[in-house]
Amino acid sequence: MPDITDKQFFTEDEALDFHRLPRPGKLAVQPTKPMATQRDLSLAYSPGVAVPVLAIAADEDLAYDYTSKGNMVAVISNGTAILGLGNLGAMASKPVMEGKSVLFKRFADVDSFDVEVQTTDPDEFITVVKNIGATWGGINLEDIKSPECFVIESQLQDLLDVPVFHDDQHGTAIISTAGLINAVEIAGKKLEDVKVVLVGAGAAGLSSIGLMKSIGVRAENTVIVDRDGVVYKGRDNVDQWKAAHATDTPHRTLAEAMVGADVVLGLAAKGAITKEMVASMAPRPIIFAMANPDPEITPEEVQSVRDDAIIATGRSDYANQVNNVLGFPYIFRGALDVRARQVNHEMKVACARALAALAREDVPDEVAIAYRGRKLKFGPDYIIPAPFDPRLIWYIPPFVAQAAMDTGVARKPIEDMEAYRVELRQRVDPSAALMQKISSAVRGEPNKRVVFAEGEEPQVIRAAYGFKQANLGTPILIGREELIRQNAHEAGLNFDELGIEITNAKVSDKNSLYTDWLYNRLQRRGYLRRDVQRMINQDRNYFGATMCALDDADAMVTGVTRNFNMALREVRRVLDVTDRMIGLSIVLAKGRTLFVADTSIHELPTADDLAEIAVKAANTVRKLGRVPRVAFLSYSTFGNPPGDRSEKVREAIRILDNMGVDFEYEGEMPPDLALDPAQRANYPFMRLSKDANVLVMPAIHSAAISTQLVQALGAATVIGPILVGLEKSVQIVPLGASVTEIITAATFAAYEESVVEAD
Structure with a gap:
């Protein structure tokens, strides 16, 4: 088997586990209609299903109205040219075809299924696809070798009445x-x-x-x-x-x-x-x-x-990545939405010209944030839009759809193109791109030096390797070099080719300097010089945090081998809090991105604490490219029923009123009121113009329990808590954190430091 992981930031086992766990594959089917009652079942299947059956029998085009065909693409291959691996057979292509299907869904909300055809004979392949092709609204041919791919695409487009598009071409x-x-x-x-x-x-x-x-x-x-x-x-x-x-x-x-x-x-x-x-x-x-x-x-x-x-x-x-994901999701999106019979030459040209035009437009801040806050501008280093540009979904498909209409291949012309653009904006969940944006911003500044404090731990070593491989910055592993290299070797990682830094605190030439500096800081807090010497020599959190304090590193990640509170106490003895320190968790669920504060620092916050937590959280959310709308959560709704904690929330609101902050806020209220406009309609005095996206919890237990509960139930993805407010960016991962969790934390640490510098 060829070595395909030597330039990646994962091992072969991790790649296999990703595709195998928690359930095999990357795709699943979910119903779009309720299945809760006998009536639901009768409508979904017999006898109710007979009604659309008869309608489609009379007019096959009605399949677009009564089935999923209109938003469904097949990704079809025979595996004769899989990536750069060659002809490995149809079944070997299945992971790639599933991956392509995932990209369709992620970037353009196009449902997709993979089909692997067990033949290398072009005529036989054409016959198979011709006989099943009407099932879908479009067909994406993939990983079929040249020159057969030319014949297959051309003949299938002539034989079928739906778009056939060979993306490799x-x-x-x-x-x-x-x-x-x-x-x-x-x-x-x-x-x-x-x-x-x-x-x-x-x-x-x-x-x-x-x-x-x-x-x-x-x-x-x-x-x-x-x-x-x-x-x-x-x-x-x-x-x-x-x-x-x-x-x-x-x-x-x-x-x-x-x-x-x-x-x-x-x-x-x-x-x-x-x-x-x-x-x-x-x-x-x-x-x-x-x-x-x-x-x-x-x-x-x-x-x-x-x-x-x-x-x-x-x-x-x-710069200037030529990435096919800029094209195929949006070409099919536009083609499906006008029920096009084909993707013709004019539609391809329209897509190319639209992409060129988009790159020339003023780049919004939410794209610039992915480039560490640097304002992007049309020029030699920006000739193609970034793949994560949220404008692609609503900018490109209308041009493709218009070309289809202009050339007569559209069966369902779009009458109101502006309304269509609004609909497209709502199709793809932007929260799913959050980590991609953060990673891209950090990747744009690879010189950020991030300390991985527990550098001898295998998962930390692998995370540091992945962090470096992903071009997210320069990792510095703290620990004994011989042991780190041994653990790296056992994991199949070659540090020499990447230049990952290793620092042994005990024998570092900075040992004396760090001891002097930290002793100067702690001598009036009951610490003797020998205490500080021992801390620098033996505790990697003290050594790593001091590296950051003295600008020998930019950020730090820790927490794998000790609990959060212990790690935080150690770091805080070295680093100051700038104004207010909070833990901010990011909850991604059902099309929403919610920021929950405070999830790790203030156990029973006072009214002043709550107000300052809200301000800190709102500022952080703004730096992440979002407009903050803050809801103070409580078990009571505007004083009903009354209680001690809800009174503190009401006092926090009064404090913010006097501060004159520049973001929307309201409270106290339960979660459904913060997140449901229909509920808020019962309160005409409500100050939130839209659903809240920043939820300030009345106490740490409610914050921690709620975020952990939705994550445990699989109802949401939770990132964090992200530590905000230290003079240098430090992120503390959960005890025994996974490689992915460590990389995520390190990425946020590097990102936060970039944002602080930009300020």
């Missing part, structure tokens, strides 16, 4: 074309003038060069190169699809073709493009090195010979 073509439109403008060139070289004449490459020609690139200005050299007119052993793009050219090698070229498209393999080739290109060259996981040439290599280049890759750790 057209996805890359659409995204790279969008990037080219913008790159050419930034470079001060024109599409009709640029000379384009394609390296790699497979399905994606040929589709890309074809789409680029259709938007203005001249055929005579293109050269395609396969593994045998330049594809020129008259060359032997060239199939019909390559021959269609052959040109009259004297060039016979890639190096010759690159001389004076304006654009090179890489869809080949690592090392296919050399620095010498890049140096020979025209001024302001455009280099799309899109091979994965390793591009044909890295941006660093390009920049070493050309400081005027515009660069895109297929990787997420560089």
Whole structure:
């Protein structure tokens, strides 16, 4: 089996467990109608189901109205070209096809099922899909090798009355074309003038060069190169699809073709493009090195010979990622919503031009937050929208749908496009993207140095490795180097290739400096110098926190081997609280993102505490890109029934009234009032304009119990509690935390430190 984890931040066992637990696979079916009564069952099945059966028998188009067909796509493969692994068979492709189905749902709320066809014969494959194809509103072909993929897609589109789209071809073509439109403008060139070289004449490459020609690139200005050299007119052993793009050219090698070229498209393999080739290109060259996981040439290599280049890759750790997820979910979303018969050329062009246009628009703060608060602007490092841009779902599909309507392939035209955009905004839950945004923001600043205090623990070592592999920052493991390396070796991790830092507190050359500093801080609190020396030598929390205090590190994560309160006490002896420290838990459930405070610090907060907790929580939520609306929760509703804790909540409201804060708040109230507009309608004096998203609990027990309960029931995903308010960012994970929990905490630690610096 090929080694596919050496460049990833997970082990093979973790990858297998992810797909196996808690239940096999990544997809499940959930009913959309109630199934609670005998009447429900009668309507769902016999005899009620006979009514839509007869209606569809009379008019098959009614299947869009009475079944899930209108929001359903099949992802179909025979496994002849699985990722970069080759022909491994239909069943081996199933995890990939399930993954594609998950992306459809995550990014565009398109339901999807995978279908694996056990044949490598194109005609047999076509027959199978033709006979079942009407089941779905669209078909996404995937991981089918070239040149068979061209024949299969073309014939199925002719045979079926639903969109058939081979994403391996057209996805890359659409995204790279969008990037080219913008790159050419930034470079001060024109599409009709640029000379384009394609390296790699497979399905994606040929589709890309074809789409680029259709938007203005001249055929005579293109050269395609396969593994045998330049594809020129008259060359032997060239199939019909390559021959269609052959040109009259004297060039016979890639190096010759690159001389004076304006654009090179890489869809080949690592090392296919050399620095010498890049140096020979025209001024302001455009280099799309899109091979994965390793591009044909890295941006660093390009920049070493050309400081005027515009660069895109297929990787997420560089600017301008050519990522198919920018295309296929939104193409099918638009196609399904107008019940299109096909995804035609005009719809692909519309998608490419829409993506290019979106990149030129002012980037909203919620996207900028994913780039550590840096305001993104159209230019050489931003020619393609970010995959997590929340505008994609409502921006791209309308252009695709309009093109379908304009070209006559839409069966159900959209009458009110603005209303359609509003509907699209509501389709995908933005809370699911929270960690992706935070990670992307941190990834944009990889020089953040994060201390992993319990560095000898196996899960901490693996988390640090994953943190580094994900380009989230520089981890510093505290512990004995020999033991850490031994545990890393046993986990199959090679630290040398990543340069992960290891610091042994006991023998560190900073030991004396840290002891002096901490003794100076604690000498009037009953600590002798020998006490402090022992703390620095033997307790990694003291050593790690002092590293942060003296700017030898930026942030810290701890808690795996000791309980929260013990870890917090140790950290607080080293670091000061800036204003108010709170624990903020993030609850992701049923389309909502809720922030719950305080879940870890204040056991029985006073009214003043509650007011300050609300202010701190609101400010933190704003830094996460959300508009805070605060509800003070209680068992009582505006004084009924009365009680001591509810009176403290009412007093907190009065304190905020006098403070004149810049966010909405209301209380005291039970959760249903905070989260249900119908309930709030009974209280005309209510000050919340929308549902609350920040819930301030009356005491720590109610906060902790409520968040732990919904998590235990599987009703929500809970992140945190995130510790906010220390002078340096420190996150404390639960005792015995998993690798994922540690990475999440470290990511928030790095993110919080970035936000503090930005302030």
